[in-house]
Amino acid sequence: MQLIFEKSRKGRRAFRIPAVDVPVKAKLPSKYCRSNDALLAEVSELDLVRHFTNLSRLNFSVDTNFYPLGSCTMKYNPKFTEQIAGLEGFRELHPLFAQLDATVPYTQGALEVLFCAEQVLCEITGMTAFTTQPLAGAHGELTGAMIIAAYHRHKGNTPKYVIVPDSSHGTNPASAAIAGYEVMVIPTDKDGYMDMEAYKSKLGPESAAVMLTCPDTLGIFNPRIKEIADLAHKAGVLMYYDGANLNAVLGKVRPGDLGFDIVHLNLHKTFATPHGGGGPGAGPVGVTARLSEFLPVPRVIKKRDNTFALEYKFPHSIGPVAPFYGNFGVILKALAYIMLLGKTGLIEVSEIAVLNANYCLARLKDFYQVAYNKNRCMHECILSAVEQAKNGVRALDIAKYLIDKGFHPPTIYFPLIVKEALMIEPTETESKETLDSFIAVMIEIAKMSKTHPELVVNAPLCSPVKRLDETKAARELNLRWRPPLEKDG
Amino acid sequence: MSFIPHTEQEINEMLETIGASSIDELFKDIGPQMRPKSFHIPEGRSELEVDRYFKVMSQKNRPGLVNFIGAGFYEHYIPAVVDALASRSEFYTAYTPYQSECAQGWLQAMYEYQTSICELTGLDVSNASLYDGGTALCEAVMMAIRITGRNKVIVDCGVNHTYRTMLYAYTKNLAIEFVETPVVQGLSCRKDIYKLLDDRTAAVILQNPNFFGAVDDHSDIVDKTHSCGAVAIGSVYPISLGILKTPAEMGIDIATGEGQSLGLPLSFGGPYLGFMAVRKEYTRQMPGRIVGATVDKDGKPGYVLTLQAREQHIRREKATSNICSNEALCALRALMYLCALGKEGLRELALLNFHKSEFAKTCLDTIPGVVVKRSSPTFNEFTVMLPHDAEKVFEKMAAKGFACGFPLGRAYKGMENYLLVAVTEKRTKDEVMAFAKALEEAVCS
The missing domain is CATH 3.90.1150.10 (Aspartate Aminotransferase, domain 1)
Structure with missing residues (x-):
């Protein structure tokens, strides 16, 4: 499709700026002014509408396609919650109002929403205190890692490492690094669990924390998780819970009860706020009582008179990690979702999410190698296309063939420790019919990889573009449009 | 209401296929001693009831000021067309366009966003968004440290105090020395900045217009910064770039800013939009997603996420940043806003x-x-x-x-x-x- 800039015509307008209604006297000296206008697109409103409407139609999305992108929890996003975030009293509210004494009374509803969100997340996770500041999951991890660092500094400890299993998300080690830590990687044993001997050998004063996803990125719940936590605590090491997979265990287990000290949640995963093509998300962080003094400021407090206020007086706080109180619009949607579902609804979410994943596993295990446990998984199942790859059909090819059939591909090549990984997370909002049609195509691919592998390898054929040349993109960087050079004779 | 389509009969059929007698059996790895000590969440309410609750909350805010x-x-x-178009759920219910063939709409939009940010700032390369203006500035500082291999950073006090506070919190565990210079007569204090600039300086951070709203031409400071081998970082207010001298015209190496003013509601502090544009030579040091143009196997133009080897999902602890989810939908709104204004x-x-x-x-x-x-x-x-x-x-x-x-x-x-x-x-x-x-x-x- 043509770029909006290629559709641009000099002088065309989509929006009229009001006329200047005040006397014009002063002029900005030219040395402070730009010499040329920014070459923004000049289009009519219809040009604009048609352009973006047509662009939108080139995407797969949850509202249009099954989207079993593992680790991302692409569940249905209820429309109602959009309406809540759009309420004028929230949408138009300047965040600084909450910081100015005279206007605090004007933000009581917003502060109460934040307070309620923190309370309900505490109960869901079994933690004592929450901050809503972190703006995404990885930002929550960084906040958590900063809390870990602040805690050890306060105790006079000088650990150097953060422990992560080799199946962890890339954001875990990357976040730990920004908090000043080196990363110690623990291998996965043959059953898909963190290798206990290797783990034990790394515990000690050199280690600050263990960052775990639970159930882990292999879709497995480690039955020895409490033992792992106990061993960490005995060694003075903190336990960090990456909440990416919380959708598997709502009401079934709480990180706080298992012995985790710090938790981050991805509201855009578990609590159904839209992923927005890559964000905005929200990554609130919860901690146990002994770590609450390190949470970012300001914190929302409920006063004796039942009003709400921001409190900055936490001398050990790591400071602010966001300009204000987090992605408020996202927090609103998540809270609305939690209120709609309630206790029973939340528990049902995990039950059906796990049922759906196990159903996919049960029906596909005879056609694909299963990374670890062949019989059970939690909310996602991790298959491996190693058998298909022998015939030249790799995980990437399977992904592309699925696009032709109208399914968004699963996450591929992650976890890194699984060869030709296909990470399928169906989520609870998908019906049996949808799963059945997806499974049918997956089985068809497995069969075709033996008989007509070239048909899979050539996919996609029906998408707006065929396979794109990523090497060319990286070698001959073209990261922006430029106007064609004027012909100057 | 949990948006679950399953009938009881389907659940039973599925359990049978799995070979489990009940859903509980699927959770048997979670032993009794691991079950929640409590789970006191109120039961679900109807849409109408929840709507009432939030309306009351939102009206408690109504300032009318x-x-x-x-x-x-x-x-x-915010032009109405921005809300109308950004609410296309083919945009907002998608995720990061890892699979480019089924995400060309998103990828092209991000390429257009990058182009618009480059045009606004005058710089060569933009990424596809960061969380907000403050974290964008933190990322810029970490870039400067990597580029120069030095660790002293001079910060003009005309930089938004919220951002300065965030910056110091963010980098507390890294060995970075920050020195602040005052604002004199509303402007950056050249004398103090020049006194502090030395061969240990990684970056000078400036803001235009500064926190006091004052407009400056930082070209002189940027020249001196470059002659010390340091990186000039400029935090900017995008609407002002409709008339003000661009970061590129001043020689700035890394421009960052808060994109909220480009079609995003104030929404009590977020979601907002961090943008970043840099000079070409620093492309590979950038954090976050970057979209590039390429062709498909028939030679047809298309777009992909590129330079992914910088990113956490590949480089892990050695990545240029830990960012994964960004603020794509906010960037899309900014693009729509800029196209509407023209x-x-x-x-x-x-x-x-x-x-x-x-x-x-x-x-x-x-x-x-x-x-x-x-x-x-x-x-x-x-x-x-x-x-x-x-x-x-x-x-x-x-x-x-x-x-x-x-x-x-x-x-x-x-x-x-x-x-x-x-x-x-x-x-x-x-x-x-x-x-x-x-x-x-x-x-x-």
């Missing part, structure tokens, strides 16, 4: 903001005891000195229906009597005059 607060976060009008519209809007705020200055100037600071030109925000404590005046003004500005004593010691006043296109001439009248009463009473 005529707003003159900016301080880095501005109330601008080349002429953005300049007109910037001028309108400038003229309105100049008009407000002339109105406030006539108030006895109120002094509009005029030591340097400003864009749409300016500093006034009041005869007494700005917080007290603020309170009186709030009672009269005005959020009269940001009391500068909250961010700068010794500025208790100063108020930072923002005037955007949202404020009418009548509102500005009524504001001046109310302020006169408030300071004289």
Whole structure:
């Protein structure tokens, strides 16, 4: 499709700026002014509408396609919650109002929403205190890692490492690094669990924390998780819970009860706020009582008179990690979702999410190698296309063939420790019919990889573009449009 | 209501296929001793009931104040077309476009966004968004440290105090030395910056317009920064770039900023949009997603996420940043906003903001005891000195229906009597005059 800039015509307008209604006297000296206008697109409103409407139609999305992108929890996003975030009293509210004494009374509803969100997340996770500041999951991890660092500094400890299993998300080690830590990687044993001997050998004063996803990125719940936590605590090491997979265990287990000290949640995963093509998300962080003094400021407090206020007086706080109180619009949607579902609804979410994943596993295990446990998984199942790859059909090819059939591909090549990984997370909002049609195509691919592998390898054929040349993109960087050079004779 | 489509019969059929007698059996790895000690969540409510709850909450906020607060976060009008288009669920219910063939809409939009940010800033390369203006600045500093291999950073106090506080918190565990330089007569203090610049300096951070709304030309500082081998970082207000000298024209290496003013509601602090644009040679040091143009196997143009080897999912602890989810939907809104305004519209809007705020200055100037600071030109925000404590005046003004500005004593010691006043296109001439009248009463009473 043509770029909006290629559709641009000099002088065309989509929006009229009001006329200047005040006397014009002063002029900005030219040395402070730009010499040329920014070459923004000049289009009519219809040009604009048609352009973006047509662009939108080139995407797969949850509202249009099954989207079993593992680790991302692409569940249905209820429309109602959009309406809540759009309420004028929230949408138009300047965040600084909450910081100015005279206007605090004007933000009581917003502060109460934040307070309620923190309370309900505490109960869901079994933690004592929450901050809503972190703006995404990885930002929550960084906040958590900063809390870990602040805690050890306060105790006079000088650990150097953060422990992560080799199946962890890339954001875990990357976040730990920004908090000043080196990363110690623990291998996965043959059953898909963190290798206990290797783990034990790394515990000690050199280690600050263990960052775990639970159930882990292999879709497995480690039955020895409490033992792992106990061993960490005995060694003075903190336990960090990456909440990416919380959708598997709502009401079934709480990180706080298992012995985790710090938790981050991805509201855009578990609590159904839209992923927005890559964000905005929200990554609130919860901690146990002994770590609450390190949470970012300001914190929302409920006063004796039942009003709400921001409190900055936490001398050990790591400071602010966001300009204000987090992605408020996202927090609103998540809270609305939690209120709609309630206790029973939340528990049902995990039950059906796990049922759906196990159903996919049960029906596909005879056609694909299963990374670890062949019989059970939690909310996602991790298959491996190693058998298909022998015939030249790799995980990437399977992904592309699925696009032709109208399914968004699963996450591929992650976890890194699984060869030709296909990470399928169906989520609870998908019906049996949808799963059945997806499974049918997956089985068809497995069969075709033996008989007509070239048909899979050539996919996609029906998408707006065929396979794109990523090497060319990286070698001959073209990261922006430029106007064609004027012909100057 | 949990948005689950399964009938009881289907659940049973599925369990049978799995070979489990019940759903509970699927959770048997979670032993009894691991089960929740409590799970006291109220039961679900109907949409109508939840709607009522949030309406009550939102009305508790209803300020009805005529707003003159900016301080880095501005109330601008959002064209209706932005909301209409950004609510296409083919955009907002998708995720990061890892699979490019089924995400060309998103990828092309991000390529267009990157182009628009490059045009705004004059710089060569933009990424596809960061969380907000503050974290974007933190990322810029970490880039500068990597580029120079040095660790001293000079920070102009004209940089938004919220961002400075975030920056120090963010980098507390890294060995970075920050030195702040004062604002003198509203502008960056050249003398102090030059004194501090040395061969250990990784970066100088500037902001234009600065927190006091003052417009500067930082070209001289940038030259000196470069001659020391350091990186010049500029935090900018995108609407002002409709008329102001671009970061590129000043020689800035890394421009960052808060994109909220580009079609995003204030929404009590988020979601917002961090943008970043850099000179070409620093492309590979950038954090976050970057979209590149390429061709498919038939030679047809298309777009992909590129330079992914910088990123956490590949490079892990050695990545240029830990960012994964960004603010794509906010970036899309910014693109739509910029396309709606267009080349002429953005300049007109910037001028309108400038003229309105100049008009407000002339109105406030006539108030006895109120002094509009005029030591340097400003864009749409300016500093006034009041005869007494700005917080007290603020309170009186709030009672009269005005959020009269940001009391500068909250961010700068010794500025208790100063108020930072923002005037955007949202404020009418009548509102500005009524504001001046109310302020006169408030300071004289």
